[in-house]
Amino acid sequence: MPAFASLLELLPALAVGAALGFFGGMFGIGGGIIAIPLFVIGYGMDQPLAQGTALVMMVPNLLVGWWRYSQRHPVPIGRALSIGALAAATTWVTARFANALNPVTLKAIFALFLLVLAVHMLARHRTPKPHTTPRVAPRFIPLVGLLGGSCMGLLGVGGGLVATPLLTGLFGLRQTVAQAFALALVAPSSVIALIAYADAQRVDWALGLPMAASGLLTVSAGVAFAHRLPEKQMRTAFAWMVLLTAIWLLASPLVLR
Template structure:
């Protein structure tokens, strides 16, 4: 890798980190299609490399969200533990699947999530509550399902948990994103370890992306708390559609 390429990767990481902070997903969702298009990585290698950036970004973003909206650590630990247990399973399945089938499945997954989130914009007129409207043990089921999907697609499960938390648990978008980051923290670490063991990580590309992401993720978190909640939810839906479209370009 040349010095120029190193700084270009940091620049890309800056953009991905800011978006990851804004939407509470660590930047991996956009990094995966970007790595496929710009670097020619196949689906598994793109997912594993994106996780190099996602893991530290998620931890920093979680701290920033907690500073602005105190996260109940009882909820965070339940989400994190249940997600951790199933992430091993999802990541173990992913590394053995056909890369093209994984790409098609990921596109379908993103389109379904975008449709669900756009529906929420119309179903939920209010900004949401800072507290759960369901008993907190239900979070264990959410963590398990999100961890499985996060390990399978290398996105940490936050992208799944956020819309479920707003729709089924009635919390605001920023509270949901903070809790989703708590869920994603252990499962992303598990997924990165699994991809790394199977040789599905390009560390030379992933490390400068992580540096850039750490420098910018706080900007995204600040913007997320400044935007109206319905607007933030709508932007999140459009972001999912963009990621699906970029990944679909390789079809």
């Protein structure tokens, strides 16, 4: 009976992890943007614990994605290592800072990040894409790791979401190449962020590990499903979901008094 009871407790985590893996693959993200608000709102976690637990799920997904993407879209190894090293160092510093912040303050910062991201995504779909030409010399590409690593350390997410537009807009990289560089930044940064959050006792391993395992099984299905849907409508729906989540995170302390 104890074993059966443990299985019943494990099943919800497996189901949630599978769903997060599917939606992460569907929207081309690590899943943290969905997982962290879920942990805060649905599981009652404080913000640092939610971010640390989400990283348990994100790390294997991002490492597998980095490996597979590098096979199809190889990037110069020197620049990939440089952007990854700068991002990892910045991640460690900002993650330590995040764990020292008041959880309520960190939650507000995370919600504002989601709000800005959602507004940017919605605005981008309403305006035509400009022709991108390099405006910054390629040798400065590793500096993007500073911004991406800061997001990963402070918020547990967002490294790729910040890096990819910078790489396409400032450096004129093609989208596929920019995403390959972004994965070179995010994958090692996620490992460093997880180590920092674990060192601060901000990780629920009992919840995160089952989610990570089941999420790995459904990522490919999410990617396959995404290719059957109109991309513009799918991205718009995701942006609205992020916007509503941000509004709820900001408003919930007032509504639930």
